[in-house]
Amino acid sequence: xxxxxxxxxxxxxxxxxxxxxxxxxxxxxxxxxxxxxxxxxxxxxxxxxxxxxxxxxxxxxxxxxxxxxxxxxxxxxxxxxxxxxxxxxxxxxxxxxxxxxxxxxxxxxxxxxxxxxxxxxxxxxxxxxxxxxxxxxxxxxxxxxxxxxxxxxxxxxxxxxxxxxxxxxxxxxxxxxxxxxxxxxxxxxxxxxxxxxxxxxxxxxxxxxxxxxxxxxxxxxxxxxxxxxxxxxxxxxxxxxxxxxxxxxxxxxxxxxxxxxxxxxxxxxxxxxxxxxxxxxxxxxxxxxxxxxxxxxxx
Numbered sequence: 606x607x608x609x610x611x612x613x614x615x616x617x618x619x620x621x622x623x624x625x626x627x628x629x630x631x632x633x634x635x636x637x638x639x640x641x642x643x644x645x646x647x648x649x650x651x652x653x654x655x656x657x658x659x660x661x662x663x664x665x666x667x668x669x670x671x672x673x674x675x676x677x678x679x680x681x682x683x684x685x686x687x688x689x690x691x692x693x694x695x696x697x698x699x700x701x702x703x704x705x706x707x708x709x710x711x712x713x714x715x716x717x718x719x720x721x722x723x724x725x726x727x728x729x730x731x732x733x734x735x736x737x738x739x740x741x742x743x744x745x746x747x748x749x750x751x752x753x754x755x756x757x758x759x760x761x762x763x764x765x766x767x768x769x770x771x772x773x774x775x776x777x778x779x780x781x782x783x784x785x786x787x788x789x790x791x792x793x794x795x796x797x798x799x800x801x802x803x804x805x806x807x808x809x810x811x812x813x814x815x816x817x818x819x820x821x822x823x824x825x826x827x828x829x830x831x832x833x834x835x836x837x838x839x840x841x842x843x844x845x846x847x848x849x850x851x852x853x854x855x856x857x858x859x860x861x862x863x864x865x866x867x868x869x870x871x872x873x874x875x876x877x878x879x880x881x882x883x884x885x886x887x888x889x890x891x892x893x894x895x896x897x898x899x900x901x902x903x904x
Contacts (some may be wrong), residue, residue: 606647608679611672613640614652618669622659694723695880700736701728702750703827706767706869707846709891710749717887724880732825733802740872746881749888751802751844751867760875764885766892767869771806773858774831774848775840780856786863787814793821793839795830802867803827807842809864831855 616626617637627634645652652665661669685694701710714726731739733750740748741758751769773783775792783789790811796818797803804820811818822838824830830841835853844866848857871888873881 606644607640610640610644610647611676613637614644614665615669615672615676617641617653617659618661618665622657690879692721692724692879692883695721695878696725696727697881697884698744698746699726699728699884700739700745700748701730702733702736703730704751704769704844704847704869705749706751706769706844707849708749708767708869713887713891716891717884720887721880721883724883726884732797734800737872740874746873746877747884747888748872750869752870752872753802753867758872762873762875762877762885764871764873764889765868766871766888769866769869770845771810771842771863771866772845772848773840773860773863774834774843774855775858776834776837777854777856778837783858783860785814785860786810787816789840790814790816790818792819794818795822795824795833795839795841796820797827797830798823798825803842806864806866810842810862813862813864 613626613630613632616629617623620626620629623634623637623641627637630637641653648664648668650664651662652668654660654662699710699714710728714728718724718726729745733748733752736745736748736750737752737758739745740761749766752763756763773786773789775783775789779792781788794807796807807818807820822833824833827843827847830843831847831852833839834841834855842863848855871885873885877885
């Protein structure tokens with residue numbers, strides 16, 4: 606049963622005849638007549654009495670309410686899809702790590718909501734590996750956090766939005782001159798779990814100085830690393846943006862030879878729905894605006 610047959614049937618009843626229905630639908634009258642013949646043939650009943658004025662048969666009377674409800678539902682669905690495509694409605698599920706390289710995600714969400722007030726945004730936090738798995742399972746729409754440059758997953762789009770770098774931190778009580786990681790190779794270290802990206806960076810850094818890190822304290826919270834170091838529990842490698850925030854005082858060392866920290870990126874499906882794609886565009890625009898603001902003025 607074709608939709609155009611139903612539209613012709615409803616228009617004939619509404620307009621009171623074949624000629625007016627054809628005008629309303631911008632079709633030739635023979636086309637409308639053919640639609641009704643095919644619809645009646647498919648249903649096996651007569652829907653309309655052709656005598657003037659055109660009137661509904663008993664079967665047509667019974668069929669009409671269902672046709673009108675079906676057409677109304679389809680029209681409503683079409684409006685919903687058009688609104689969705691125009692990003693006037695929708696929902697974006699964002700998942701982010703606590704480490705964002707100084708990128709102001711909350712302000713970006715605020716600007717996005719002002720631009721698209723009909724699109725709601727939810728935000729949750731976690732570790733990058735867990736969040737990428739959630740994206741893979743379709744439980745979140747956009748993941749924001751440190752993602753290595755060579756990371757790839759079929760069907761995803763990766764957009765860098767902020768830079769990041771590693772620094773060494775130690776308790777203020779043990780502050781001393783440190784020229785390289787080898788100078789603190791014998792110190793206890795604080796880090797995330799052994800399967801974390803930060804732990805891999807720590808192992809890589811120590812491997813470069815032919816040493817193995819003595820990780821005596823593990824935590825699942827990146828924010829607590831600085832607190833534990835400040836409490837005198839050991840040293841740590843940490844993202845520079847993490848020590849630029851307000852927090853407990855620690856000694857910060859910018860030493861050479863540390864491995865590069867993954868840039869902060871937004872990961873989403875490459876065929877993401879329009880509201881999600883627009884949100885990623887907003888993240889990219891925020892990065893561009895930040896770079897422009899930080900660029901030196903020309904003479």
